[in-house]
Amino acid sequence: MKKISLTKMIILGLILGMIAGVAINNMASAETAKSYAQDISIFTTIFLRMVKMIIAPWLFQR
Numbered sequence: 001m002k003k004i005s006l007t008k009m010i011i012l013g014l015i016l017g018m019i020a021g022v023a024i025n026n027m028a029s030a031e032t033a034k035s036y037a038q039d040i041s042i043f044t045t046i047f048l049r050m051v052k053m054i055i056a057p058w059l060f061q062r
Helices: 006-027 030-039 041-061
Strands: none
Touching: 006 030, 030 041
16 A cells, blocks of 8 residues: 655645635534634644644754
8 A cells, every 4th residue: 555645644634624614614603613613722722732842842952
């Protein structure tokens, strides 16, 4: 089985995320979209904290 490159996976994830965002925005009411955004905010927080955890040591190592 052929491996998919990291670049292709990142681009695919970006495209799928954009499609999901447009779909939720068009199909759901404003209240439902706001509720959904609050439900997934934990993933946003975790992702941003992980990025900060990686970047700070990388900057101070130089």
